Amino acid sequence: MAVLNAFQVNPVSKVGVVESGCLGQCGNGPMVLVLPEQTWYWQVQPDEVKAIVDRHLQGGCPVSAMLYPKFHPRGSSPTKALKSSQSSSDSRESKELATTPSVRPGML
DSSP states (O other): OHHHHHHHTSOOTTEEEEEOSOOSOTTSOSOEEEETTTEEEOSOOGGGHHHIIIIIIITSOOOGGGBOTTTSOTTOOHHHHHHHHHHTSOTTOOEEEEEOOSOOSSOO
16 A cells, blocks of 8 residues: 555646556566556555656656566567557546555565
């Protein structure tokens, strides 16, 4: 809940934040999934949320050091995926974040 709370105290216009159930990645959480571009962050700590908010949600550039390597291997370009998903949708379209509770182990 601490990660979810950190997003709630750092609101971003047109970004919805929801607590999720299992995202199928047990033991790697807390996880944050940014939709619609499907950017996954893993082992997110409350003090790291501001970087996701500032750099990714407001700046449009995913925080590469925090990306979940299973879905974003080093050398891949999450920014390219972000830009292609933005160009295929209205830039005013809202985003949604799915966050898992900040309890370990057994996290997504």
